[in-house]
Amino acid sequence: MDLNEIWQSTLNEIELQISRPNFLTWFRNSRIIEKTDEGKIVISLSNTFAKEWVENKYHKLIFDSLKNFDESIKKIEYCVVSNDEKNIFNKEIKKTPSPKHQPDIPELKVDPETNLHPRYNLKSFVVGSSNELAYGAMSAVIKNVGKKYNPLFIYGGTGLGKTHLIQAAGNEIKNVYKNKIKVKYVTSEKFVNDVVWAIRNKRMEDTKAKYRDVDVLIIDDIHFIGGKERSEEEFFHTFNALYERNKQIIISSDRPPAAIPVLEERLRSRFEGGMIVDISYPDYEMRLAIIKNKLQEKNSQLPDNVCELIANKVQRNVREIEGIINKVLFYYEVKNIEPTIAMVEEIINNILQQSSKNITSAQIIKAVSDFFELTQPDLIGHSRKKEFIEPRQITSFLLRDLLRMSYPDIGEKLGKRDHTTAIYSCNKIAKEINKNQTLNRKIILIKEIIYKN
Numbered sequence: 102m103d104l105n106e107i108w109q110s111t112l113n114e115i116e117l118q119i120s121r122p123n124f125l126t127w128f129r130n131s132r133i134i135e136k137t138d139e140g141k142i143v144i145s146l147s148n149t150f151a152k153e154w155v156e157n158k159y160h161k162l163i164f165d166s167l168k169n170f171d172e173s174i175k176k177i178e179y180c181v182v183s184n185d186e187k188n189i190f191n192k193e194i195k196k197t198p199s200p201k202h203q204p205d206i207p208e209l210k211v212d213p214e215t216n217l218h219p220r221y222n223l224k225s226f227v228v229g230s231s232n233e234l235a236y237g238a239m240s241a242v243i244k245n246v247g248k249k250y251n252p253l254f255i256y257g258g259t260g261l262g263k264t265h266l267i268q269a270a271g272n273e274i275k276n277v278y279k280n281k282i283k284v285k286y287v288t289s290e291k292f293v294n295d296v297v298w299a300i301r302n303k304r305m306e307d308t309k310a311k312y313r314d315v316d317v318l319i320i321d322d323i324h325f326i327g328g329k330e331r332s333e334e335e336f337f338h339t340f341n342a343l344y345e346r347n348k349q350i351i352i353s354s355d356r357p358p359a360a361i362p363v364l365e366e367r368l369r370s371r372f373e374g375g376m377i378v379d380i381s382y383p384d385y386e387m388r389l390a391i392i393k394n395k396l397q398e399k400n401s402q403l404p405d406n407v408c409e410l411i412a413n414k415v416q417r418n419v420r421e422i423e424g425i426i427n428k429v430l431f432y433y434e435v436k437n438i439e440p441t442i443a444m445v446e447e448i449i450n451n452i453l454q455q456s457s458k459n460i461t462s463a464q465i466i467k468a469v470s471d472f473f474e475l476t477q478p479d480l481i482g483h484s485r486k487k488e489f490i491e492p493r494q495i496t497s498f499l500l501r502d503l504l505r506m507s508y509p510d511i512g513e514k515l516g517k518r519d520h521t522t523a524i525y526s527c528n529k530i531a532k533e534i535n536k537n538q539t540l541n542r543k544i545i546l547i548k549e550i551i552y553k554n
């Protein structure tokens with residue numbers, strides 16, 4: 102048998118033992134490129150992601166299968182062979198340099214003191230008719246911290262840039278005023294958790310101090326706080342303590358104060374005493390500008406007609422626009438598939454359908470266990486084995502991300518765990534997904550499985 106035949110036979114065996122989507126994803130375009138006299142086999146895979154994955158997950162399977170056909174094999178090495186000749190991609194598109202050619206980029210991390218993420222800045226925030234009021238009010242606040250609009254209350258639908266704008270404002274204030282102004286960002290969910298924790302552990306004084314000892318308090322998604330009495334009470338006092346000392350408060354919500362049903366009247370009237378502005382849906386020009394902006398951030402390009410198509414079709418959510426760009430780039434950069442109009446249209450339709458389709462937690466759990474080839478009892482069970490941990494955390498994250506499930510419910514679904522474990526898992530994955538390409542791609546592939554079924 103020559104090397105080619107050995108590999109074909111090995112692939113036939115492997116194909117029987119793993120799921121079809123996994124087989125196609127990881128082994129497409131793989132081959133043996135060398136066998137040395139010492140019995141070392143070199144297998145090439147189509148990209149670094151596949152290499153890492155195959156090496157970590159299928160090594161033993163490959164080794165055992167190969168040995169069936171050639172007993173002299175002692176060792177396997179994996180490599181990536183660039184597929185220039187296979188690259189059928191449109192010439193006007195430049196490919197991002199592969200990671201090894203990029204200069205070391207310092208890892209972006211949430212600043213522990215402010216809780217702000219450095220990825221959000223005003224420079225990357227595209228301003229247009231849908232958000233210029235909010236942006237204008239925010240600029241005024243940055244120039245006159247605590248003196249102009251207080252509180253500044255920003256509301257709008259999901260994925261329209263509220264978190265981006267208020268975090269960017271926090272970063273800007275920090276940069277402009279250096280250490281003179283102390284900024285703190287918190288989601289209202291985290292605020293509630295802190296209050297609950299403080300009550301349980303009799304540490305209310307510390308928690309009070311933590312939030313009252315700042316010059317700018319930014320609180321995201323305040324609508325979550327409504328109805329949680331003790332937290333609302335605590336927030337009210339924090340609010341007053343800050344307000345009376347002319348400290349700046351910036352708030353975001355998915356709806357105006359009057360529409361948060363269970364919000365206490367006194368808190369509502371406090372909010373209404375400041376400045377309330379909304380962010381609405383971006384128009385076509387703005388959507389196109391956002392697309393160009395995101396591509397630039399990623400150091401990638403797509404043909405104009407593809408950008409225009411996305412801007413045309415995806416109208417209600419900037420996060421969806423980003424999701425589509427990521428997916429198109431993923432197909433191109435990882436799978437080497439040309440983003441034709443037809444293909445991008447299909448991606449868009451899929452993603453737009455997804456947002457309306459009813460996904461169940463059972464589908465998510467099944468997709469994750471299929472992807473990692475674990476049994477469902479292992480995935481949601483209590484074993485602390487290393488290979489179960491990440492899949493389990495990804496499951497928590499997807500239950501949260503796709504179904505907006507509450508943390509206690511996620512804990513319940515995943516083997517009756519405590520809600521703090523669910524919070525930890527979701528936060529961990531949410532943080533890492535931005536800086537860990539491998540994780541990001543795994544999640545894209547799992548989502549594909551979910552939506553395909």
Ligand code: ADP
Pocket residue numbers: 225226227228232257258259260261262263264265266391394419420423
């Ligand atoms: P929200 O908090 O309103 O749900 P986000 O601030 O999380 O929305 O925005 C969703 C995604 O869209 C983020 O990645 C953000 O960077 C991006 N985005 C939203 N609006 C803009 C904008 N005007 N310019 C650039 N990026 C934007």
Ligand code: MG
Pocket residue numbers: 263264265321322
């Ligand atoms: Mg947000």
